[in-house]
Amino acid sequence: MERKKNYFAGPSVMPVEVLEQLRDQMVEYNNQGLSMIEASHRGGMFESMYDECLALFRELLGISDEYDVYFLGGGATLQFTMIPMNFLRPGTVADYIRSGTWANKAADDAEKLGKVNYYYDGKANKYTSLPDAKQVKPSANSSYLYLCSNETIGGIEWQDFPDTGSVPLIGDMSSDIFSRPVDVNKFDMIYGGVQKNLGPAGATFIIMKKSLLEKQNSNLTAYMDYKLHSKEKGLYNTPPVFSIWAVKLVLEWIKKNGGTEGMQKRAVEKSGILYKTIDSSPFFKSPVDPTFRSKMNIVFRLPNEELEEQFVNEAKKQGMLGLKGHRSVGGLRASLYNALPTEDVVALAEFMKEFERKNG
Numbered sequence: 001m002e003r004k005k006n007y008f009a010g011p012s013v014m015p016v017e018v019l020e021q022l023r024d025q026m027v028e029y030n031n032q033g034l035s036m037i038e039a040s041h042r043g044g045m046f047e048s049m050y051d052e053c054l055a056l057f058r059e060l061l062g063i064s065d066e067y068d069v070y071f072l073g074g075g076a077t078l079q080f081t082m083i084p085m086n087f088l089r090p091g092t093v094a095d096y097i098r099s100g101t102w103a104n105k106a107a108d109d110a111e112k113l114g115k116v117n118y119y120y121d122g123k124a125n126k127y128t129s130l131p132d133a134k135q136v137k138p139s140a141n142s143s144y145l146y147l148c149s150n151e152t153i154g155g156i157e158w159q160d161f162p163d164t165g166s167v168p169l170i171g172d173m174s175s176d177i178f179s180r181p182v183d184v185n186k187f188d189m190i191y192g193g194v195q196k197n198l199g200p201a202g203a204t205f206i207i208m209k210k211s212l213l214e215k216q217n218s219n220l221t222a223y224m225d226y227k228l229h230s231k232e233k234g235l236y237n238t239p240p241v242f243s244i245w246a247v248k249l250v251l252e253w254i255k256k257n258g259g260t261e262g263m264q265k266r267a268v269e270k271s272g273i274l275y276k277t278i279d280s281s282p283f284f285k286s287p288v289d290p291t292f293r294s295k296m297n298i299v300f301r302l303p304n305e306e307l308e309e310q311f312v313n314e315a316k317k318q319g320m321l322g323l324k325g326h327r328s329v330g331g332l333r334a335s336l337y338n339a340l341p342t343e344d345v346v347a348l349a350e351f352m353k354e355f356e357r358k359n360g
């Protein structure tokens with residue numbers, strides 16, 4: 001098989017070694033006479049794999065015992081509801097940084113459940129920039145401050161994070177988790193869908209500071225209650241078994257390739273190749289503030305939409321998939337998640353230069 005060059009934003013490219021491991025073990029897991037996806041989540045075979053997965057997750061991100069880690073279903077999107085349900089207390093506000101599609105969706109859901117305050121709204125700059133982390137201060141009666149570390153559609157990424165003092169900080173890291181070291185201690189909760197940088201769709205990772213659970217609203221239904229999930233270590237109901245298994249293999253791959261520091265090195269190198277190509281010609285334009293350029297999702301524009309369409313079509317003929325920008329913003333976008341080989345970024349840069357020579 002000739003593998004396509006996969007720049008999809010999610011679901012997205014996986015390490016080929018992991019796909020091969022999944023294939024080799026799909027029918028029979030470790031000589032145990034059945035597949036991992038046929039085994040009960042209450043049995044030893046799943047549980048030992050799950051424990052290893054969580055241990056590796058903690059090790060690679062340096063997560064202390066003050067936090068619980070587990071996986072839920074429902075996508076990152078379910079968290080847009082669960083967070084305000086659990087933590088937006090009556091008589092207080094929640095601060096949201098409106099930084100683009102994903103943070104805004106979370107904020108819009110929170111508004112239906114309580115009072116929301118906007119410290120920042122990127123609307124005026126069309127969501128191409130972010131506030132200075134050092135300037136961000138939560139409001140006096142804030143239940144939590146919420147941000148999205150990497151706007152997957154807008155292509156902007158926080159380079160460092162605000163210090164919110166005693167106000168809990170909550171972050172959606174769906175599209176840049178494990179792409180760089182993170183000081184988890186700055187946050188009270190970090191979550192994200194695994195389908196960008198960690199595995200197949202179906203699981204959402206939750207990193208929950210135990211002390212945040214003391215500030216929870218009461219009277220929550222079972223699945224909506226983070227305290228219950230913490231108590232049951234994510235096994236209150238059937239977890240997304242296949243997705244978790246694949247995440248464990250991806251984490252092993254990340255560890256083998258230098259951990260979060262190794263991933264950061266790759267991300268700096270890969271995104272640097274594309275930004276250099278974009279910056280070195282007036283034919284390509286990056287619409288985002290250079291200070292906050294994402295290393296995962298590189299958005300760029302050509303002189304007109306006809307050329308952009310032609311670019312996507314010609315790229316596809318050369319086996320390069322997923323370069324069309326999100327339907328809500330148009331333009332072009334290349335997602336360079338951890339598993340995308342550097343060669344595929346070099347190939348895209350070459351294709352861009354060639355396309356400019358022919359059409360510029």
Ligand SMILES: *Cc1c(COP(=O)(O)O)cnc(C)c1O
Pocket residue numbers: 010074075076077078102148150151152172173174175193196
């Ligand atoms: C993809 C994405 C989501 C939504 O994830 P689902 O699993 O589809 O609900 C949320 N936030 C960010 C930053 C994303 O990239």
